Structures are given as structure tokens and as C-alpha cells.
Amino acid sequence: MSQTAIEFQNVTKQFDNAAFPSVDQVSLTIEEGEFITILGSSGSGKTTLLKMVNRLYEPTGGKIFLFGEDISTVDVVKVRRRIGYVIQQIGLFPHMTIADNISVVPKLLNWDKKQTDERVDELLNLVGLLPEEFKYRYPSQMSGGQQQRVGLARALAVNPKIMLLDEPFGAIDAITRMKLQDELLRIHGGLKRTFLFVTHDINEAFKLGSRVIVMNEGTVRQFDTPARIVKNPADDFVASLIRSAREQEEFWRMTID
Numbered sequence: 313m314s315q316t317a318i319e320f321q322n323v324t325k326q327f328d329n330a331a332f333p334s335v336d337q338v339s340l341t342i343e344e345g346e347f348i349t350i351l352g353s354s355g356s357g358k359t360t361l362l363k364m365v366n367r368l369y370e371p372t373g374g375k376i377f378l379f380g381e382d383i384s385t386v387d388v389v390k391v392r393r394r395i396g397y398v399i400q401q402i403g404l405f406p407h408m409t410i411a412d413n414i415s416v417v418p419k420l421l422n423w424d425k426k427q428t429d430e431r432v433d434e435l436l437n438l439v440g441l442l443p444e445e446f447k448y449r450y451p452s453q454m455s456g457g458q459q460q461r462v463g464l465a466r467a468l469a470v471n472p473k474i475m476l477l478d479e480p481f482g483a484i485d486a487i488t489r490m491k492l493q494d495e496l497l498r499i500h501g502g503l504k505r506t507f508l509f510v511t512h513d514i515n516e517a518f519k520l521g522s523r524v525i526v527m528n529e530g531t532v533r534q535f536d537t538p539a540r541i542v543k544n545p546a547d548d549f550v551a552s553l554i555r556s557a558r559e560q561e562e563f564w565r566m567t568i569d
């Protein structure tokens with residue numbers, strides 16, 4: 313039987329200087345091993361929802377549980393170490409080699425050198441980069457797509473059970489983006505890992521997500537499988553999202569015919 317990995321109970325985030333809550337009474341449950349995408353337009357609260365899971369933001373109402381544990385009662389550093397975090401800006405240290413960038417957290421956890429070196433090679437292979445070619449380079453000597461792979465490897469370094477990914481492929485060209493999506497599915501596939509992936513791209517959300525959270529104005533409009541969302545959109549907002557994706561498809565069909 314699967315275990316609940318993440319639970320939001322009536323979670324609200326009201327920033328002091330904002331007129332409306334950025335996240336408004338969200339309740340939902342995510343099982344271990346799910347690949348969840350969070351879809352919504354700009355400002356709908358996706359990033360705010362994600363950042364509350366690793367306590368970069370604290371909710372102003374409600375509770376979040378990871379594997380049954382209320383995270384507000386756990387030391388922040390401990391919460392973050394258990395969670396992988398990948399963002400669009402990547403955030404690699406420019407003065408460190410790729411190997412050193414990937415080893416930051418293993419070193420903090422006092423892994424020995426041999427174990428750390430082996431893990432670096434294993435992770436580079438996992439994200440499709442040849443260790444011998446890349447591990448001694450600096451971030452500036454790699455393309456944006458390659459750097460994003462390193463960001464992913466670094467987040468996976470200590471084998472976190474939960475991975476948060478915030479528009480990680482947002483700044484990457486369409487072809488590389490598709491490749492990275494396929495690799496991410498492969499990386500997720502063989503492992504008992506729970507992914508929470510933010511995107512505003514409906515095609516990306518439906519391709520990657522085993523279930524999709526559709527957000528608008530801080531609320532969850534629908535949380536279901538892509539197939540069920542397409543078949544039964546919960547409201548006009550979700551229906552209009554699907555219509556817009558269909559219209560794009562139609563454009564391509566007409567152009568090709």
C-alpha cells in the first residue's frame with residue numbers, strides 16, 4: 313500500500329503587503345511515488361505553494377505534513393536536507409567545479425571522499441553527462457541545458473524522497489526541454505520518489521504529471537489525472553485552459569495540411 317508523502321491541510325499564505333492570499337485554503341494529499349505537476353498562469357500561487365513544502369515560506373494558516381510529520385515542528389535545516397530543490401535559475405556556485413557543486417550536501421553530511429566521488433559519477437551518468445568530460449569543468453563552461461542537468465544531479469545527491477522542481481526547464485529551448493522531460497520521467501520512474509513540479513505549460517504538465525494540480529488565484533481548481541481533467545474539466549477556468557491547448561494543436565494541424 314502506498315504511503316502519503318505530502319499532505320496540505322487547509323494551507324493559506326497571506327503576504328503582509330498583499331491584498332489577497334497567494335495560496336488560499338489548499339487541502340490535498342499526495343502519495344509516495346507520484347509525479348505531481350502544478351499548473352496555472354502567472355501569479356496563481358504555484359511557487360508559493362511549493363516553497364511552503366521546504367519552509368522557504370511559512371504558511372499563515374493550516375499545516376503541511378511530510379510522511380505524517382507536521383513540518384512546522386521539525387528543524388528547518390533538517391526539512392530542507394530531506395528535500396531536493398531545483399529552480400530555473402539553477403544556482404550553481406560559479407567558482408566551484410561541477411563535481412564540487414554536486415558534492416556540497418554530501419560534504420555537509422560528512423560523507424567520505426570515496427563515497428562522494430562515486431556518487432558524483434553515478435549522478436552525472438544518471439542525468440546524461442559523461443563524468444570524465446564534465447566533472448572538472450566550471451558552470452560557465454557548460455550550456456544552459458547541461459547546467460540544468462547538474463542542478464538536477466545536485467538535488468538528487470543525497471537521494472531525497474521528495475523533489476521540488478520550480479519551472480526547471482523554463483529557460484531552455486524546445487528540443488532540449490523535451491529531452492530533459494523524458495529524462496526526468498526516466499529518473500522518476502525507477503525510484504520511490506515523489507516529485508512536485510511547477511509549470512505554466514499545459515503540455516509539460518500533462519506529459520509529466522501522473523496527476524495535475526490546476527491552480528488559479530491561489531486556489532486549487534482541480535486535482536486529477538490528465539485524462540480525467542481533459543474529459544471532465546471542473547469549471548470554466550479549467551475548460552478554458554484545455555481549449556487554449558486544443559486551439560494551438562488545431563493551428564499546427566491546419567498549417568501542416
Ligand SMILES: Nc1ncnc2c1ncn2[C@@H]1O[C@H](COP(=O)(O)OP(=O)(O)OP(=O)(O)O)[C@@H](O)[C@H]1O
Nearest residue numbers: 327329330334353354355356357358359360361512
Ligand atoms: N514575497 C512576496 N510578497 C508579497 N506578495 C508575494 C510574494 N511572493 C509572491 N507574492 C504574490 O503571490 C502571488 C502568487 O505568486 P507566485 O509566485 O506563487 O505565483 P506563480 O503561480 O508561481 O507565478 P509565476 O508562474 O509567474 O512564477 C502573486 O500575486 C505574487 O505577487
